């Protein structure tokens with residue numbers, strides 16, 4: 001079993017346990033480096049004032065923890081990214097594309113947490 005995977009996710013406390021439990025299983029890793037921001041997905045899907053800081057943290061996880069699995073997460077009713085579910089799901093796809101381009105050797109997973117707090121894997 002590998003040691004580390006990485007998740008870029010919202011700081012919202014309602015989703016943390018579900019996201020970690022899901023990804024520890026999917027990635028098959030012992031630990032999950034967890035990088036958070038309010039409405040994280042919008043900072044990964046496009047360049048904002050927070051993007052450089054987020055990617056800097058991600059670089060540490062990849063370079064120093066040898067993480068080879070990266071997840072990007074968005075969720076229903078996000079206070080930090082107050083837009084429609086459809087826009088957020090499109091942002092997940094855009095974020096996945098950007099992460100695959102930046103880290104071509106990594107597996108990139110997108111997750112959507114719906115109104116029932118169910119984890120859905122986004123395929124692209």
Ligand SMILES: [Zn+2]
Nearest residue numbers: 010012078079
């Ligand atoms: Zn949120």
